[in-house]
Amino acid sequence: MNKKEQEQKHKRRVRYKGTHPKTYKEKYKEHQPEKYEETIAKVISKGSTPAGMHISICVNEILEFLQITPGQIGLDATLGYGGHTKEMLKCLDSKGHLYALDVDPIELPRTRERLEKLGYGPEILTIKQMNFANIDKVAEESGPIDFVLADLGVSSMQIDNPDRGFSYKKEGPLDLRLNPEKGTSAADRLKEVTQPELCGMLIENADEPYAEEISRAIVAEIKKGTEITTTVQLQHIIRDALSFIPMNKRKDDVTKSCQRSFQALRIDVNEEYEVLYEFLEKLPDVLAPGGRVAILSFHSGEDRLVKKSFKRYFKEGIYSEISPEIIRPSAEECRINSRARSTKMRWAIKA
Numbered sequence: 001m002n003k004k005e006q007e008q009k010h011k012r013r014v015r016y017k018g019t020h021p022k023t024y025k026e027k028y029k030e031h032q033p034e035k036y037e038e039t040i041a042k043v044i045s046k047g048s049t050p051a052g053m054h055i056s057i058c059v060n061e062i063l064e065f066l067q068i069t070p071g072q073i074g075l076d077a078t079l080g081y082g083g084h085t086k087e088m089l090k091c092l093d094s095k096g097h098l099y100a101l102d103v104d105p106i107e108l109p110r111t112r113e114r115l116e117k118l119g120y121g122p123e124i125l126t127i128k129q130m131n132f133a134n135i136d137k138v139a140e141e142s143g144p145i146d147f148v149l150a151d152l153g154v155s156s157m158q159i160d161n162p163d164r165g166f167s168y169k170k171e172g173p174l175d176l177r178l179n180p181e182k183g184t185s186a187a188d189r190l191k192e193v194t195q196p197e198l199c200g201m202l203i204e205n206a207d208e209p210y211a212e213e214i215s216r217a218i219v220a221e222i223k224k225g226t227e228i229t230t231t232v233q234l235q236h237i238i239r240d241a242l243s244f245i246p247m248n249k250r251k252d253d254v255t256k257s258c259q260r261s262f263q264a265l266r267i268d269v270n271e272e273y274e275v276l277y278e279f280l281e282k283l284p285d286v287l288a289p290g291g292r293v294a295i296l297s298f299h300s301g302e303d304r305l306v307k308k309s310f311k312r313y314f315k316e317g318i319y320s321e322i323s324p325e326i327i328r329p330s331a332e333e334c335r336i337n338s339r340a341r342s343t344k345m346r347w348a349i350k351a
């Protein structure tokens with residue numbers, strides 16, 4: 001290196017990193033909402049979800065429909081952060097019982113602890129690590145259920161934690177399992193998938209318009225001997241597969257295709273359609289007469305299944321009433337919580 005080069009190298013300014021935490025792990029205050037209320041309030045007021053937290057969607061709409069009264073038996077099929085659970089427990093006013101399920105062995109103990117600290121112990125709340133496809137097993141213990149809520153999909157804690165592999169934006173293992181202790185990770189799933197199967201998965205699970213190009217690129221990479229083990233690796237393969245898109249729309253299209261492809265893989269590895277179908281089939285048998293169910297879904301595939309099941313059982317007289325149309329969160333809620341934007345709520349009442 002000559003003198004001039006040495007001087008130039010020496011002069012290069014160190015990039016200012018800023019004072020705000022950027023990575024998931026650096027956001028230690030957001031991971032302790034009880035201790036840092038002010039920081040949490042600030043993050044929420046900016047329209048973001050603090051790391052390690054989930055903002056519940058359509059709370060008012062759900063409570064208005066469920067009409068929970070003290071003494072009832074309820075089921076939150078998707079506990080998550082416990083936001084909806086907490087609101088439903090308030091309505092029970094220490095009388096009756098709420099069952100809450102989640103398949104996630106990582107977040108469930110944290111939520112249990114949080115709710116216990118709020119005074120919701122086993123006398124009023126039973127939390128089970130269980131798939132909601134098995135609601136019949138819950139009903140064996142609980143008896144007929146007066147109200148059920150299912151808030152489908154993933155929580156913000158799961159999406160934001162790079163170790164879970166749910167987000168294409170953050171480097172992490174390509175896992176995407178709600179329960180990483182069971183089943184097959186997305187990385188392993190890709191090893192065995194054929195191009196037509198992957199193409200079908202992208203179309204069926206996410207209406208991906210570039211399914212053909214993306215599936216060809218992924219399978220070609222695997223055939224070359226590449227092991228696709230991280231989120232960013234997959235994101236780069238998708239980006240490169242779409243390099244034919246004109247520059248002016250490429251960035252947007254790649255972002256959307258990444259979102260959809262990750263969604264398609266997530267649905268596949270967690271068998272989300274299969275378990276939702278089973279849940280919907282078993283629902284009428286676990287509901288008490290007049291029992292109410294509300295379901296929040298986040299993409300068209302899920303909503304189609306809910307709509308079909310509700311309509312069929314309504315026609316058969318098993319449900320006395322179903323929501324005539326989709327209920328959406330208010331514009332204000334979508335402004336505060338961008339994750340609410342794709343929410344579709346439907347409800348049904350058992351005859």
Ligand SMILES: C[S@@+](CC[C@H](N)C(=O)[O-])C[C@H]1O[C@@H](n2cnc3c(N)ncnc32)[C@H](O)[C@@H]1O
Pocket residue numbers: 054055056057077078079080081082083084085101102103104107130131132133151152153154155156178275
């Ligand atoms: C959108 S979050 C629920 C958030 C929750 N309503 C709240 O207010 O905090 C969805 C949760 O459902 C769980 N989940 C998804 N599919 C499930 C299934 N088949 N059985 C049980 N839990 C499931 C996920 O692990 C996730 O924690």
